[in-house]
Amino acid sequence: MATETTPSPIAAAALAAARRSFESLLGAQNVFFTEEDQASYQDKFAVRDEGHHPAGAVAPATVEEIQGIVRIARENKVPLWPISRGKNLGYGGSAPVLAGSVILDLSRMQKIEYDEENGTVLLEPGVSFYDLYDFLKSKGMKHWLSVPGNSWGSVVGNALDRGVGYTPYGEHTSRICGMEVVMPDAMVVRTGMGALSNSPTWQLYRYGFGPCWDQLFVQSNFGIVTKMGLWLMPEPESLMGMDLEFDKPEDLGPLIDAIAPLRREGLLQQSPTIGNWLRAAAVVTTRDQWTDKPGALSDDVIAAIRKKFNVGWWGVSLRLYGRESVNKAAYAILEEAMNRLKPMSVVPTTWKRGEPLEATGWTGTPLTFPMQNANWHGGRGGHIGFSPVLPQSGSAAMAQFRRTYDRYKEYGMDYQASFAFGERHLINVNAILLDKDDPEMMQRVDPFIRTLIADAKAQGYGEYRTHLDYMDAVEATYDFNGHALRRLNEQVKNALDPDGILAPGKSGIWPGRYAKERAA
Template sequence: MADAPLPPDFTLQKLTQAQRAFESALGAGKVFFEDLDRVTYQDKFAVQDSAHLPAGAIAPTTVEEVQAALKVANQYRLPLWPISRGKNLGYGGSAPLLSGSVVMDLSGMKKIEFDEEFGTVLLEPGVGFYDLYDYIQANNLPYWLSTPGNSWGSVVGNALDRGVGYTPYGEHTKNICGLEVVLPTGEVVRTGMGAFSNAPTWQAYPFGFGPGWDQMFVQSNFGVVTKMGMWLMPEPESLMGMDVEFDRPEDLKAMVDTIGPLRRERVLQQSPSIGNWLRAAAVATTRDEWTDKPGALEDHVIDAIRKRFGLGWWGVSLRLYGREDVNKAAYKVLEKAMNDINPMLIKPTTWRKGEPMEYSGWTGTPITFPMQNANWYGGRGGHIGFSPIIPQSGSAALAQFQRTYARYKEYGMDYQGSFAFGERHLTNVNAMLFNKDDPAMMAKVDPFFRQLVADAKAQGYGEYRTHLDYMDLVADSYDWNGGALGKLNSKVKDALDPNGILAPGKNGIWPKGLGGRA
């Protein structure tokens, strides 16, 4: 305990007292304050290993225990940092923003309640994508998940941080329907129809009566979500689609301008993602197989990698789900649209209910292989993501790519980028791959990231989520009307959390006395 990090204005004696109070409230088996415990909850992809250090962790497994933990935290003014499973790799993982916080690990809360008739599920935060998938398979339920590239994580936690998947239900936050939340002061509330006693419609209608609070608990520190309702996609009769490769960087413009209208028309109901060659190659090879030269890869090396794996400069997977007759008609539209812009390759795919299924994100199967990209540079690999929201315009996407690619070259980093479609926007996800055992490389990550934020800000583009290191930076970039939104967030924070103990600083939302906006 002697080396434990401490919150501001805290003493080791006070931390020891709080630990004993947690043990009394939860039982010693759910309280973790040894050195190994603290290391376990650090950010495995941290840019600076000395930042975001937890003082310890607790693991309540019931709503009552969450309430009891919050009571102790309020008594000692000790900050808590709730996590669902702590697998938000590239954004901070299980680590707290404020060093000295105690991690509230909810991974032991794993209850699943499934309504087979309507395809709704009520989950606790410890339920991972593999857990829910196994539940559906074991009970032979005719529904598909939407999974992110790292399916180790929590279904609840992913939706609360606006994570995405690859099916028509891929914008996970949009499929939230009703929450149970423990407020920082210990009160338990249910949102939407859950506020009505014994309502059978809690997971059917997301709004209820009065203000809709579900989204207020997304990417915020206003409460601890202990249950979340979600909608799942009925198993389709058929799946049709194609994997398409394009040869030149400039083809991005035509891809966006062709796919965008189909997405807005809902001919494409999924959320396609255009990815560059490295997104595919980094899960199949490592950099040292191709070169030992420092700096960004030269074009001839890129060409060699692409040739071996049959990759375009950009690739996209497009899928149609539902009734087979409808899919056949939509496929003709999709096929013509892609052929009209001269792809390098079109690889069709089909599936009908009852046939063997590919195990991929396109079929809602949990996956983790995309995390292999952390090994690209070797050593202790990792990455962080820079992900601004941009207009769904080919010209805007190409210009954003060209600016960003030039910065990657300037800082000597290999470019992994993608453009994921919503209905009206693009999320430009750029992965900064690195080797933590390379001090020269790690020294470039922070100035590189800050430069990308500044470049995007100059275009009016803001990030939709970010790593712990940059939550204040990104929050401050939302500066309209003197940062009015940040001030509103702080007012709500101080009203709901008067002692400022719950996840201080999360997404730039600080309580009074710890950087709260006046």
């Protein structure tokens, strides 16, 4: 990939001409090309600080301004990197794949349209989870959000990157219903029922007539999403559940095998996440309080941390939502299944409509405290993720855990991981906690991640999302029939965007114009 240590493929004269046109269109106050501006859009959690530097940024407020920006970019052959709010921390933040790109910052676009009767919203990309929560609260909180661990981010952006949350609506991408998109030729398209002028069912029926295009714009560089319809969860009558801790690493497999059938049959509708002890501890303590020794934490230190905070090797929170009578019946089944596993602790929780609402992700309350794990090592902290998709199998998860945990030890990293349930799959989310002020550690990170990617590929597993640095490496693992998916993506990209303007390199999709920038 192009970095600041290699020549930028974007001509300086073309960039200067585009900047003048951007200022004429948006006003100088919404065009950002100083060194300070460039630094503000760089990836704060980057493994390599010299990579992915943008040339500058532009911040439109309307669809018409976006169309104008796209026309200017095409005229000058200047690539754009659209962001919603730029808070995709651990995956690249607001930085582009291709150095020298201009950030298309959509954070000024913050309109919300709410259909209270049907429980839908139509959002612009600048709406954060906090914004939408405050809006729904002002309307009486008749519907709940699903939020990720970093609620600073955009609701639209998170759904477009297949982000996940904690409630039954936690698979955010699956709740998309209708989009408005500016295409690479500046044409505005509405998908699904939105293709009918003034359609009252745009946010109610996903598919429309003919091909359904919404998912084409998820994790792609085929268009700029300017509006997105999403379904919200109606406020339930009650909530019941339990927080459980399990003592041993080998408890993971039986726990997955116990939860998986309940998830598949629909008794458990949320997307529970089984997390290890560090996932809990890293937000309430720092490493230097326990040891000054380099390398992965010893078993003795792990035992001391677990004892201090009374956490298991693994923990999971299970929740039931809906009618109280139904929840009570389901809870009895859930309780029996969990008690058979002999957890080290079980803490029940209940809530009924009208009672004060627990301020957690399980109730759709925005949160950012999980980001505190970036301070685990001190210094300029950060994290980067490795998240392959697995079958819902206890034996497969245990093998993945052992394989990955051994790699953490081999590379001297502290193991933070979780196993998140979908309806039929698991995502093994591994966080690599960084200290950017430790050069020796940072030298280990890249080979570590590439080894994890190769290990997963050997099992037939691939990641569902990844950091900018590894988009080409992950895309390369999807290799069926001589990388047929890559060839299809590139055919679509070159047909829709022959000038290669929109987000070259996103998800490993390179237009012909920048094909040589693909990492080996």
